Amino acid sequence: MTDARTEILARVREALAGSAVEPAPPSVPRDLAPVATPEVVDLFAERVADYRAVVERCAAAELQDRVAAALPAGQVVVPPGLSVHVPDAIVDDGTLTAAEMDRIAAVVTEARVGIAETGTIVLDHAPDQGRRAISLVPDTHICIVREDQVVADVPDAFGVLDPARPQTWISGPSATSDIELDRVEGVHGPRTLHVMVVAANP
Template sequence: MSARDEILGRVRSALADAPDVPTAAVSRRTADPSVDIVALFCERVADYRAAVERCSATDLPARLRAGLPEAARVVVPADLDLEVPGAVPDDGLSAGALDALDVVVTRARLGIAETGTIVLDHGPGQGRRAITLVPDHHVCIVDAGQVVADVPDAFDVLDASRPLTWISGPSATSDIELDRVEGVHGPRRLHVIVVG
């Protein structure tokens, strides 16, 4: 028996008769019904210097086309359920090929109103993490029904076993003199279209 096994055995023996200590319940805030969480989400996304707009499902294709820069090279997840004219579907494009593209269009898993955060779990219409981080401009579509009030509500919905990408505005960092630099760790521009 190793020293490690001996020590762990003593700890287990000492704890065998210890009473179970009840774990305090985590108090969850409920969203104030008078607060429009979708409007709050849009406000918080805009606070991060991201472009944000709301539209109906029927207006989405036109808004999407209007939001794409002219002559932009666009990549989309292979399973995106929207027609994006001229877009290249991602079929495992290399980092170099992704770097040559200007814009990525994806859907989101959910949006968090309190923080203005978009969460991708890389499910249908969201693509793999690389396509959301390499192109310089990310257009992300969030359905109004996917907006939750706060982070605890998000964790109630999300599957922690899936890869999660949390996006709070365009990628940005600051140096010691507080000079802001955008696009270091991901897209320099974020455009969020909230549908509904």
């Protein structure tokens, strides 16, 4: 007398007999994200603004001046690989302590990818983005996202991101609510998120 397990497995084998195994889909090389359409970039800017972030769109030639104008008073820290010159900024070499970073007014970083559907910015902490701490401790985060880094949705983002790298996903400034649902910003991250969306063409 066969037990139920043996009978079930026999039926599964019978059902699978003769069925062809479909080959796995070819892997998509990283860095080959679908080209963002103007509509996708518009949606990204709209969704980021929905999170109470400041969104500013500019041409590449304007970027340095726009970043300078957006900086609050006080000291600024930048990652070592930032492509934009920020006068008098501290270049983070990994030795700044949390207490020292807490006295810094702003950080300027670039991003790895922007997701239009969710209004999310992802950092993978390459040299133009720096270590995670500098993007979380200063009160203002100015983040540069280029139009050709914007993808439509989360699956497209996963096609670009390297799972072996550390990642920080940012959807608006840091915010939380107390028991009465009063919104409080800046408790566990930057109080102000200022996103520069840079046009692909100069």
